[in-house]
Amino acid sequence: MEKRPSLFAGTHFDRNRFAKDIARFKPNEVHEGYQEHVYREFQSNVLNGSKKEKKRKRRDSVVVEGFNVFKSSKSLKTSNATANLEDDYVLHRKEVEKQIELDSLFRKKYGIRISGYSVPSPIRNFDELKSRFGCKSHLLHNFFELSFKEPTPIQMQAIPILLAGRECFACAPTGSGKTLAFLIPMLMKIKPRCKGVKGVIICPTRELAAQTTRECKKVAKGRKFHIKLMTKELSRCGDFAKIPCDILVSTPLRVDYAVRKGKLDLNRVEYLVLDESDKLFELGFVEQIDSIVKACSNPSIVRCLFSATLPDSVEELARTIMHDAIRVIVGRKNSASTLVKQKLLFAGSEKGKLLALRLSFAESLNPPILVFVQSKERAKELYKELAFDDIKADVIHADLTQEQREDAVDNFRAGKTWVLIATDVIARGMDFKGINCVINYDFPESAASYIHRIGRSGRAGRCGEAITLFTEEDKPFLRNIANVMKESGCEVPDWILSLPKLKRKKHRPMRNSVGAEPVDTEDH
Ligand code: ADP
Ligand code: MG
Numbered sequence: 001m002e003k004r005p006s007l008f009a010g011t012h013f014d015r016n017r018f019a020k021d022i023a024r025f026k027p028n029e030v031h032e033g034y035q036e037h038v039y040r041e042f043q044s045n046v047l048n049g050s051k052k053e054k055k056r057k058r059r060d061s062v063v064v065e066g067f068n069v070f071k072s073s074k075s076l077k078t079s080n081a082t083a084n085l086e087d088d089y090v091l092h093r094k095e096v097e098k099q100i101e102l103d104s105l106f107r108k109k110y111g112i113r114i115s116g117y118s119v120p121s122p123i124r125n126f127d128e129l130k131s132r133f134g135c136k137s138h139l140l141h142n143f144f145e146l147s148f149k150e151p152t153p154i155q156m157q158a159i160p161i162l163l164a165g166r167e168c169f170a171c172a173p174t175g176s177g178k179t180l181a182f183l184i185p186m187l188m189k190i191k192p193r194c195k196g197v198k199g200v201i202i203c204p205t206r207e208l209a210a211q212t213t214r215e216c217k218k219v220a221k222g223r224k225f226h227i228k229l230m231t232k233e234l235s236r237c238g239d240f241a242k243i244p245c246d247i248l249v250s251t252p253l254r255v256d257y258a259v260r261k262g263k264l265d266l267n268r269v270e271y272l273v274l275d276e277s278d279k280l281f282e283l284g285f286v287e288q289i290d291s292i293v294k295a296c297s298n299p300s301i302v303r304c305l306f307s308a309t310l311p312d313s314v315e316e317l318a319r320t321i322m323h324d325a326i327r328v329i330v331g332r333k334n335s336a337s338t339l340v341k342q343k344l345l346f347a348g349s350e351k352g353k354l355l356a357l358r359l360s361f362a363e364s365l366n367p368p369i370l371v372f373v374q375s376k377e378r379a380k381e382l383y384k385e386l387a388f389d390d391i392k393a394d395v396i397h398a399d400l401t402q403e404q405r406e407d408a409v410d411n412f413r414a415g416k417t418w419v420l421i422a423t424d425v426i427a428r429g430m431d432f433k434g435i436n437c438v439i440n441y442d443f444p445e446s447a448a449s450y451i452h453r454i455g456r457s458g459r460a461g462r463c464g465e466a467i468t469l470f471t472e473e474d475k476p477f478l479r480n481i482a483n484v485m486k487e488s489g490c491e492v493p494d495w496i497l498s499l500p501k502l503k504r505k506k507h508r509p510m511r512n513s514v515g516a517e518p519v520d521t522e523d524h
Pocket of ligand 1: 147148149150151152155172173174175176177178179180429430431459460
């Protein structure tokens with residue numbers, strides 16, 4: 001009687017499972033922390049395979065993702081087969097270890113930190129998108145046309161993660177190319193003109209949604225994608241069963257509204273991106289986000305969160321809905337761009353601030369300049385003050401119509417406006433080319449707000465400057481901002497760093513009118 005090969009004695013051999021595991025094992029798609037698991041699977045699935053598998057004698061070889069597991073059914077009969085497999089395994093294990101080491105050195109070089117199980121290797125250049133993931137040439141051609149020569153660090157790591165169908169939290173400095181990091185996998189994986197919305201990108205402001213739509217269209221040029229910006233009209237009257245749309249970009253409220261009306265079905269969505277995600281998890285948005293996440297009911301959906309600031313609380317909350325998410329951090333978490341030279345300037349009082357602003361414009365006006373204030377009222381007041389000066393200034397805040405807001409952004413982009421006075425409506429994600437200086441006329445409410453405001457400058461590798469004016473009443477909140485400055489390598493006076501720590505996080509002082517005399521609070 002033929003002796004039963006020991007190789008397939010006992011347990012059921014789940015070939016599909018094995019193929020999946022081996023796919024993770026191939027050298028150019030190496031995953032950290034996987035060897036032990038692979039070895040255990042290897043032992044139980046191959047060395048103790050099933051009887052059924054033995055019967056597949058006619059199958060000459062089973063090549064799984066480049067790893068020639070079974071040379072022939074004959075070889076399985078001999079104990080040599082076991083030895084061969086073990087040799088193959090050892091060889092591959094060595095390759096895996098080498099690749100992991102190389103990846104880790106590469107990540108270190110670019111300040112990329114990862115945590116999570118089975119993290120795909122980063123891409124070294126855009127050509128790897130083609131060699132490893134079969135990216136279409138026209139997409140690479142578009143990168144070339146748009147002068148994207150090399151991927152930025154967040155793109156190097158986040159793109160392969162999303163292409164591998166893994167969910168992720170991505171935290172990288174302002175202006176470091178996060179938009180492209182989520183657009184590229186979507187444009188590679190989503191089939192254009194297939195039924196239903198396949199990709200959804202949620203942004204906290206309409207301006208950012210419009211900008212992201214434009215960027216997406218530029219990158220997708222030449223492929224017949226339907227990329228739609230959710231406008232007020234579309235949200236109220238659009239019927240997405242009749243409107244062709246592959247990728248939808250929107251603020252949370254508009255998507256939520258269309259879904260609730262039953263005019264937008266998100267159950268085929270493959271990619272859901274929450275850009276500026278910490279903002280989206282703030283009060284006022286979180287309910288809408290919750291219902292959007294629920295509406296995207298496709299079980300194989302890939303969700304990802306992108307921001308320059310990602311507090312642990314947001315990550316904890318998001319983890320409750322995400323599967324096996326990988327965390328990628330470029331540089332230091334929650335820190336300002338190191339490309340921005342930051343300064344703190346004591347202005348004494350409200351009147352002092354206006355004087356300081358005028359003085360700085362008189363000394364050197366180096367447009368484009370963004371001036372941030374605390375509220376729409378103060379934006380209007382400062383705009384009125386500067387209207388008498390010989391500066392091409394404009395203003396943007398939430399009280400303007402959509403058209404006025406768009407004009408303000410377009411004129412600033414076109415260089416028609418030198419100084420744009422703004423509230424935090426454009427502090428998040430807006431990409432104005434080459435802003436030379438950001439002035440925090442009013443002290444920011446939080447460290448995150450500071451990081452995003454000054455992050456409008458120092459983008460895509462360019463340098464920038466940020467000046468933050470402060471008065472006596474801002475002094476208790478200085479330390480928070482000073483810490484951010486210090487973390488990003490700026491000099492901060494010791495006296496500020498030795499100020500007592502604040503328990504309260506937000507800074508919302510009642511300010512006098514712009515340029516008003518200081519009020520003696522003891523008399524009132
Ligand atoms: P973030 O979202 O990180 O704040 P953006 O995605 O808005 O940054 O990108 C900032 C700028 O960098 C944009 O003008 C974008 O076109 C540019 N950019 C993105 N990726 C690259 C790249 N690989 N090479 C050169 N420029 C890039
Ligand atoms: Mg962005």
